[in-house]
Each structure stands twice: as structure tokens, then as C-alpha cells.
Amino acid sequence: MDFQLTEDQRALRGGVRDLLEGRFDVRAALDEGSSLDRGLWKELGDAGFFSLMVPEADGGVGLGLPEAVLAFEEAGRVLLTGPLVGTFLAAGALQGAASGEAVVTCSFGSLVPWLDEADVVLGSGVEGAVPFRSLDPLTPLHRLPGSGGLAHPSPSSRLRSSRGDPTRPAGRLPKARAGAGDRDLADLLVAAEQLGSAGKTLEMAVRYARERTQFGQAIGGFQAVKHLCAQMLVRTEVARGAVYAAAVTGDVLEIAGAKLLADEAAVRNARDCLQVHGGMGFTWEADVHLHLKRAWVRAGLGRSxxxxxxxxxxxL
Structure with missing residues (x-):
């Protein structure tokens, strides 16, 4: 299977990266707290971020799941805030979602992110949801009543509800767009964000290892630091292969594997990046802790x- 990106896919990735790097600043978002930048949300809608998989006949971009994964990977790189997955899932069915005029969230097991800022909630009701202290200062959470933790439907019930017989070979996601509330698509998009974060913390660690000197040389010359960076690279590329493959096939089991590997890459890379930074990594001024906290929260959304x-x- 060839995972080389086409020229159009590279252009899409570059365009999303330029838009986000020019418009979104994670430090400014921290100053704003848990309020959502509606102006940015509208700009994302105008740029086609939410309507990537909506057919052209319905006013969308008409691309597929691989392109959506590339866009969400870029969102993960910059720690873009807001209920991206919920709004994306609703773009083909809910008026205003594709254009960014409506903010849509969805529940992930027992947790609902950005509930106070959302105009619409997909899926089951959220009556009685209570605010829940989030590890990530940029991801406000609510917990649904009667839940004791990061609950998610059991594997057998989830497969049965979305695919019928859990013993049957997994089906494929629609090429045009998945139905709103599709947990498999949601998990894959979260995995793509985790992949973007893993790649970013790898870049941060390598850059710092080249710049920081100790005992008269860059710390990147020390074997222990080399090993940390090499392990981060391996995790990132293994997760990338899994996420891209799941985007191509839409296979439910490959999506499960992609979520598993992407969660591991994001969390462990952020921790190793912090290790490379040493004492500097523990400070509020460094962005390392923001990637680690977001990775922890994402790992609790959808499949554990x-x-x-x-x-x-x-x-098996």
C-alpha cells in the first residue's frame, strides 16, 4: 500500500498548517480561558475544514477520510481548541455546522467537551451533566450523570450497535461522509490529532536538543538524549502508518489500532519531550506540558x- 501523499493532499496539509499557524496561538487561547474563538471557528468553516467530507453537491469540499485525517493532524500540532470532532461530524446534516456558524459537540462515553460553548450536542441527551475538572486547561469537560469515570460502550456492544454482528468482518466507512455520531470516525479523528501532537513534540525535543548545551556541547550529542529522540520518532511513524492506513480502509479494527498507537505516541512523546527539556520542561512558559495534558485528555475520549x-x- 502506498502512503505517499498526492500533490493535492500535500497542498491541503500545507494550507491548513498555514491557516492555523497564522491564526491560532495557544498562548493567546490560554489567556482567553475556556471561551471559544467564534471568529476562528467561522474562518475554519469558510476554509472548508468542517465540510471536507461533505459532497460537493451539498456544498462541501467532496474529499475523503484521508484528507480529513491530514487536516485533524495539523489541528493536533498546534493544540487547536474547540469541539472539532462534533462540528465535523455534524457538517453534512446540521445547518450552520459546515460554515462554522454553529458549534457542535458530542459525548465521548461519560464526558462531553465544550458543552457550555456548544450550540448543539450530538447523540444522547446531556441533561444533568456537571462540570468536571479537566487536566487540560484548554479543554473544558462535563461529566454525564451516573458515570464513574471515562466510560465508553463495551467493545462488543459498540461493534454490535454500529456494525451489527460483532463476529462479522468489519465494514467500511462511507467514502463521502460518515453519519453524525459515528464513533469509529470520531476515534480516528481524535487519533489524527494525537498523531499531530506526537509529531510536534518530537520536533520540539530535537530542536531543544540541538540548541541546549551542557559540558561544552549540545545535549543532542549525548547518547541518552539521542535514544529518547529516536524512540519518539519510531512511535510517531508507527502511529502515522496506522492512522493513515485506517483512513484509507475505514476498517473498524484498524481504527481501534490507530487510536491505541496514536494515544501511546502522543502521551509518551510528550513525556519524553519533557525529559529532554529537563527542568525547563516543567515550567508554565514551555508548551510541553500543554501537549502532555491534551494527550491525556484525548486518550480518555472514545476508546481507551x-x-x-x-x-x-x-x-484474532
């Missing part, structure tokens, strides 16, 4: 590592 492992093991 244990649930993904159980799905994959059951299919």
Missing part, C-alpha cells in the same frame, strides 16, 4: 487503550 486491545484481541 484497554478497550482497543480487547477489540483487536477478540478479532
Amino acid at each position: 487503550a484497554a478497550q482497543a486491545e480487547e477489540e483487536l484481541a477478540a478479532a
